[in-house]
Amino acid sequence: IKGHYLNATAGTCEEMIKRAVFARELGVPIVMHDYLTGGFTANTSLSHYCRDNGLLLHIHRAMHAVIDRQKNHGMHFRVLAKALRMSGGDHIHAGTVVGKLEGEREITLGFVDLLRDDFIEKDRSRGIFFTQDWVSMPGVIPVASGGIHVWHMPALTEIFGDDSVLQFGGGTLGHPWGNAPGAAANRVALEACVQARNEGRDLAREGNEIIKAACKWSPELAA
Incomplete structure (x- = not known):
């Protein structure tokens, strides 16, 4: 699908939805949202709108490094990835292992599987600390970029x-x-x-x- 990723991220949830509506009126098939700067609840509202109106939702993870790159505090990106799957979105930047946005291969593959698979077995070498059954919750496609x-x-x-x-x-x-x-x-x-x-x-x-x-x-x- 070809389309410009119009960024609907805004200072308020109301303005965000207005931008998504405008993008849909322009006929674009996809919009983008910075889910960490926009917030989880705003992202869920946008994901519901997109699903109800036939738009793909591309998720950018701007600001993630402030949270997940700190060794002494914060949280790992796998937690942020799982939260995004519960919040809603069609695909998300997930690191590349190669290129500019490098990450540890096995750990990256661990949260990539957490994003897109229905059932993931416990595997501590890949950062999967317990078996995860997503049942019928839709998956999220990982994006390699950078x-x-x-x-x-x-x-x-x-x-x-x-x-x-x-x-x-x-x-x-x-x-x-x-x-x-x-x-x-x-x-x-x-x-x-x-x-x-x-x-x-x-x-x-x-x-x-x-x-x-x-x-x-x-x-x-x-x-």
Whole structure:
């Protein structure tokens, strides 16, 4: 789905809903909300509006580092992620393991599973301290974003799998030929990695070779 992520975050809940209504009137399919700065109750109100009116709700986690990057106080992002799933949203920035917004691989995968799976077994090595059964509560798709580009694609495909959003900003707009070739390069790299994975190839070990081979068939990727 193509659409500009119009940010409905506002100083009051009333203004936030007004912005969401305006976005819907413009015909956009998706709006964005900063759920930590906006607040959980405001986010729940917005998620109900979006669900009732056919809008996707993209969740940004601005301000999270003030809460979850402090070693001596605060709370881990897995707690904030679980709170978001209960509050409501369709996808949320969840770190990348690679790129700019790095995180510990196993811990990141732990809260990614908490976001999108219905049932998660206890696994302390991944930060899952007890078995979690979400029953029928809708899941949230993790978004990998922040400093990622085509050479990260093998790792992203292996780490996040199919049920994820890979958001390339500078990795698209920074292409020497422009935006559209940048998008084409990302798509070719993704499809090459998915095909290689489905054929049983080791993305962690063969990732660079897979991308180099795809460059032979895509001038956009080779640029």
